[in-house]
Structures are given as C-alpha cells and as structure tokens.
Amino acid sequence: MEEKFDVIIVGGGIAGCVAGYLLAKNGLEVLLIERGSAIGVKNTSGGRIYAHSIEPIFENFAQIAPIERAITSERLSFMTDKTNTTINYTSELSQNKNELSYSVLRVKFDAWLGKMAEEAGVNIINGIRVDDLITKDAKICGVKSGDDEMFSDVVILADGANSTLCQKYGLGYTLNPHTCAVGVKEIIELGEDRVNDIFNVNENEGVAWLFAGGVSDRKMGGGFLYTNKSSISLGVVFGLHSTPNTNVPQLLENFKSHPAIKPLIKNGKTTEYSAHIVPEGGLGAIKKISDKGVVVVGDSAGFCLNVGYSVRGMDLAVKSAELAVKAIINAKQRGDFNDLSEYDRLLKDSFVLKDLTLYKNLPHFLQNERIFNEYPEMINGIFRDLFTINGASVPLKNKVLARLKSVGYLNLAKDLFTGVKSI
Ligand SMILES: Cc1cc2nc3c(=O)[nH]c(=O)nc-3n(C[C@H](O)[C@H](O)[C@H](O)COP(=O)(O)OP(=O)(O)OC[C@H]3O[C@@H](n4cnc5c(N)ncnc54)[C@H](O)[C@@H]3O)c2cc1C
Structure with a gap:
C-alpha cells in the first residue's frame, strides 16, 4: 500500500521548516523534501531577520537560535563611483522583543530550524528534488521525484523564488526579468574584535547597512552589508531587466573595491559565495496562492519586500507558513482539502498582504x-x-x-x- 502523509512540504528553507515544525507540533504526519544535501546549504539572504513573526513561534528565539548579532546600527549610503554619503542611526536594543532584528547566517540558522522541525516529528529527506506534482480529479495529492511517488492530503510549495512547480501549475509568483532581482553575496571573515572595532559596535551588537548608487552600475539595485559575529555579509542586488548585460561577479568586485568598502574588508577571507533570485515584483506579481490540495508560502508565493532601506522576505516566509498551517489544520477538521482559501483570507488580514499592498506601487517607482x-x-x-x-x-x-x-x-x-x- 502506498504511504500517505497529511502534508508534504517541498523545500526546507525558512518557510518550509516553520510550516513543518508547526504542523508536527499539531500532530500531523509531515514529510519535508529538500533538494540540498542538508537543510540550509542552498539558501541565501543578505542576512537580517526581523523577529516579530518568529518570536511568537519560538519564544525568546534569539537565546536558542544561532543568531549572529542584534542590529543596533542602521546605515544608509548614497554612492557614486568614488564618493559616499552615509546616514548612521544607532539605538539601544528595544525592550520589546518583537521590535528587534538580528543578522543570521542561513546555513546555520536554517539547519537549526530543520532540527527543530525534525525534533517536533517532521520526516525530512535531503538531497532529493521534487520534479512534479501528482493530481487526481483536479486536486493535487502528492509529489514525484524521478520514478518515486509520494502522496498527501495537502502539498505546501515552499521551494523558493525559482519555483518550477509553481510556474508549471500557474501558482505563486510571476517569474520574469521584470519581477526579479538577482543577489550575489560573499561572507568575509574578519575576526570578532575587528568587526567590533571597524563598525564601532559592542559584542553581540551589529550593523545593517544598505547602499544605493554606483554599486549597482547606477541601475535599479543596491548593496548591503550586515555584520555577523566574526564576519560580514557583503553583497549586491540588482533588477534583472535593468541590467541584462551585467557581469554579475564584476559588480560585486566593483563594490568591494569602492573606497568606502575596501578598507573594511582588507585582509578579510571570503568563506562563502552565493547567488540567488529575489522576487521583488510586489503585489502585482503574485498569482494564485492556494488551490485544491495545495498552498504556496514564502518566496515561491512572491512574499518579499524591498523598500530600499530594508529587504524583507524571511519574516514574510515565517508568517505565511504559520497561516498556511492554520488553514490546513482547519481543513483537516472539516475533512475538506479542496478548499484551502482560508489561507488567502488569513493572509489578507496579516501584515504579509497588508505590507505588500501598502508598497504595491514601489516596484514601479524603483524602476x-x-x-x-x-x-x-x-x-x-x-x-x-x-x-x-x-x-x-x-x-x-x-x-x-x-x-x-x-x-x-x-x-x-x-x-x-x-x-x-x-x-
Ligand atoms: C541576496 C539576498 C539578500 C536578502 N536579504 C534579506 C534580508 O536581509 N532579510 C530578509 O528578511 N530577507 C532577505 N532576502 C530574502 C530572503 O532570503 C527570502 O525571502 C527567504 O529566504 C525566503 O524563504 P523561503 O523559505 O520561502 O525560500 P528559500 O529560503 O529560497 O528556500 C527554498 C528551499 O526550497 C528548496 N527547493 C527548491 N526547489 C526544490 C525542489 N524542486 N525540491 C526540493 N527542494 C527544493 C531549496 O533548496 C531551498 O532550500 C534576501 C534574499 C537575497 C537573495
């Protein structure tokens, strides 16, 4: 007899792991399939997570999760090829945990989330790519990987910005050069004392620094720098349509050799290099996020927001996962997985769609x-x-x-x- 799960989750990023954790905590039988050899190895962020959506799920999460530094300094720079003007705002840590934000390294952070999900009872398979979905009577009822078929009442698509499954089934995010940016990033090891000294921060406190101007070849895009414990995450993000002939690695090299950046990374050692798509098309690029037997969460749904002075996707991934779980649990109680539209309604009432609606004209403005x-x-x-x-x-x-x-x-x-x- 075929093995059947309550829920199969495609993708073990932040959205997939949080969804798995919450479903298993509620007693559902869950299979999470991640194509990377381990949870976290495929994932990239600039590196700052806003706590407000994850704190209610993992109370005092900064004490138990592998976070790098709490952000206490915000910098915003306007660059030309050789000059730079920076606004620097520093603050004390807020007493309200929901207002805090932290730099994280996804390899460590996602691995921790995966461990939390596994300990809650999620079955995790790494190193397998889901190639297709299985449908029966127009309802999605499982996934295919090579010749293997696995069945479930509901499939959660948490497979990130470049979701081939969403594209095939007309779900999630409209993926094209006008709705996507690409990000390249290096983690540069400097040593903890040097990070404290250069960025003028106390131990465990850090900087989030965004750059506009010359860094993206003067086209739509920008640069970022986040301080980790003993390293920095340094990268550029730029709109795909605005720079079709751009040499991506060269942009990052140019940024690294800018007079405002070069001294900061002197003698630093690059320990990680990654590139990833950012779904920046906003509300207008989001298609269907639920259908019979399927819901789409996180980046694959297009839940990402770049408002120039902040880039957010992780807090939206967490919240969308939480709301998808709520809708699935209610559907299970009703015994009807054909109608998962409660997910759409919950999202509409949450900050995810409210914020995306608030900034719906921004992608156009940023062109x-x-x-x-x-x-x-x-x-x-x-x-x-x-x-x-x-x-x-x-x-x-x-x-x-x-x-x-x-x-x-x-x-x-x-x-x-x-x-x-x-x-
Ligand atoms: C350069 C850059 C900087 C960013 N900076 C920030 C920031 O500072 N703050 C912030 O909040 N957000 C930031 N973001 C956005 C943030 O990284 C994303 O919004 C977030 O990672 C979305 O999480 P997710 O779980 O939806 O998707 P992902 O983290 O992309 O996870 C998707 C997972 O699915 C797996 N997968 C894909 N296809 C398959 C398949 N067919 N079968 C099995 N597994 C599959 C992948 O391997 C991956 O593990 C940044 C993004 C980039 C690229």
Missing part, C-alpha cells in the same frame, strides 16, 4: 533610474560643496541650487510626488 544615478550624484555633490573650502566665496545656497538643478526641478518634484505616493 526610475534617477534614484540610482542622479540622486546619489546630487547628494554627494551637495556634501562635497558643503565641506570643500577653497577660497571661492560662493553662497552655499547657490551651490545647493546648482546641484538640484542638475537633476531638474521638475524631475525632483515629480519623483518626490510619486515616491511619497508609493510609500
């Missing part, structure tokens, strides 16, 4: 190349004028106006108006 080109030039130009004393007596306001004029008053007004409207 404006002035944001990555003229504005960083303008900002750096203003600061150059402000701090350059050379004996020429030109009123500062004239210098500033000249910089604004270089972008064009009409452009400034237009971009300000559309920018404000899209947030």
Whole structure:
C-alpha cells in the first residue's frame, strides 16, 4: 500500500521548516523534501531577520537560535563611483522583543530550524528534488521525484523564488526579468574584535547597512552589508531587466573595491559565495496562492519586500507558513482539502498582504533610474560643496541650487510626488 502523509512540504528553507515544525507540533504526519544535501546549504539572504513573526513561534528565539548579532546600527549610503554619503542611526536594543532584528547566517540558522522541525516529528529527506506534482480529479495529492511517488492530503510549495512547480501549475509568483532581482553575496571573515572595532559596535551588537548608487552600475539595485559575529555579509542586488548585460561577479568586485568598502574588508577571507533570485515584483506579481490540495508560502508565493532601506522576505516566509498551517489544520477538521482559501483570507488580514499592498506601487517607482544615478550624484555633490573650502566665496545656497538643478526641478518634484505616493 502506498504511504500517505497529511502534508508534504517541498523545500526546507525558512518557510518550509516553520510550516513543518508547526504542523508536527499539531500532530500531523509531515514529510519535508529538500533538494540540498542538508537543510540550509542552498539558501541565501543578505542576512537580517526581523523577529516579530518568529518570536511568537519560538519564544525568546534569539537565546536558542544561532543568531549572529542584534542590529543596533542602521546605515544608509548614497554612492557614486568614488564618493559616499552615509546616514548612521544607532539605538539601544528595544525592550520589546518583537521590535528587534538580528543578522543570521542561513546555513546555520536554517539547519537549526530543520532540527527543530525534525525534533517536533517532521520526516525530512535531503538531497532529493521534487520534479512534479501528482493530481487526481483536479486536486493535487502528492509529489514525484524521478520514478518515486509520494502522496498527501495537502502539498505546501515552499521551494523558493525559482519555483518550477509553481510556474508549471500557474501558482505563486510571476517569474520574469521584470519581477526579479538577482543577489550575489560573499561572507568575509574578519575576526570578532575587528568587526567590533571597524563598525564601532559592542559584542553581540551589529550593523545593517544598505547602499544605493554606483554599486549597482547606477541601475535599479543596491548593496548591503550586515555584520555577523566574526564576519560580514557583503553583497549586491540588482533588477534583472535593468541590467541584462551585467557581469554579475564584476559588480560585486566593483563594490568591494569602492573606497568606502575596501578598507573594511582588507585582509578579510571570503568563506562563502552565493547567488540567488529575489522576487521583488510586489503585489502585482503574485498569482494564485492556494488551490485544491495545495498552498504556496514564502518566496515561491512572491512574499518579499524591498523598500530600499530594508529587504524583507524571511519574516514574510515565517508568517505565511504559520497561516498556511492554520488553514490546513482547519481543513483537516472539516475533512475538506479542496478548499484551502482560508489561507488567502488569513493572509489578507496579516501584515504579509497588508505590507505588500501598502508598497504595491514601489516596484514601479524603483524602476526610475534617477534614484540610482542622479540622486546619489546630487547628494554627494551637495556634501562635497558643503565641506570643500577653497577660497571661492560662493553662497552655499547657490551651490545647493546648482546641484538640484542638475537633476531638474521638475524631475525632483515629480519623483518626490510619486515616491511619497508609493510609500
Ligand atoms: C541576496 C539576498 C539578500 C536578502 N536579504 C534579506 C534580508 O536581509 N532579510 C530578509 O528578511 N530577507 C532577505 N532576502 C530574502 C530572503 O532570503 C527570502 O525571502 C527567504 O529566504 C525566503 O524563504 P523561503 O523559505 O520561502 O525560500 P528559500 O529560503 O529560497 O528556500 C527554498 C528551499 O526550497 C528548496 N527547493 C527548491 N526547489 C526544490 C525542489 N524542486 N525540491 C526540493 N527542494 C527544493 C531549496 O533548496 C531551498 O532550500 C534576501 C534574499 C537575497 C537573495
């Protein structure tokens, strides 16, 4: 007789592991299939997780999970090829655990989540790729891997941004060059003391630093730097459609050799290099997220939000997994897995779809190349004028106006108006 599970989960990233953990805790029989040789080895993030969605699931999670540092310093930089202007905001750790955020290394963090899921009772198979879904009477009822077939009441697609299964079944995210960015990242080992010294942070406290401008070849995109315990995560993300001929590794090399970055990584040793798609198309790129016998969670559903000063996908992955589990448990009680639309309703009431709705016009706004080109030039130009004393007596306001004029008053007004409207 064929073995049947309550739920099969495709993908052991954050969304898949959290879904598995919660289902098993509720007594369901779960199989999680991950194509990587171990949980976490295939996964990439810039590296900052916002605690608000994971804290209610794993209370005091920062004490039990392998987090790197609590973020206490936020930096935002506007770069040209040679200059850089940085805003630096530092704070004390909030007393509200839901307001904290942490740098994480996915290899360690996802492995921990996988262990939590396994200890809760999830059956995990690594090193196997799900090739297709099985359907019967228009309902999804299992998965295929090579010649093997495995059956379940529900399949959760948690297979990430590049989900071939979603594409085949018209589910999840609309994947095309206009809705995707690509991210490349290195982990550079510096030593714990050096990280503390260079970034001026206390032990266990860290920096989240985002960059706009020259870093993405002046096209849609940006750079990021997160401090880990003894290393940094340094990378670039850029829109696929805006840079079709870009040499991706070269962009990262250019970033690393920028005068604002080079001294930071001097004598550092690259210990990991990875690249990954980021589903940045926003609300408009999300298709169907539930159907008969199937729900889509995390990146495969397109639940990712880049608002320029923050990149979020992990907290959305956690919440969508939690809500999918709720809908599946209720469906099991009703004995009807054909209708999983409760998941859609729960999402609509949660921050996941509320935030994606709030920023629904942002992907379009961010296609404006002035944001990555003229504005960083303008900002750096203003600061150059402000701090350059050379004996020429030109009123500062004239210098500033000249910089604004270089972008064009009409452009400034237009971009300000559309920018404000899209947030
Ligand atoms: C460069 C970069 C920087 C980012 N920075 C941040 C950040 O700082 N903060 C933040 O919150 N988010 C960030 N994100 C987004 C975040 O990484 C994702 O939103 C998050 O990883 C989504 O989790 P997930 O579980 O949905 O998918 P994933 O983590 O991609 O997991 C999917 C899993 O499915 C497996 N899989 C895929 N296909 C199959 C198959 N057919 N069979 C079996 N297994 C399969 C994969 O191996 C993988 O383990 C960043 C992303 C990138 C690329």
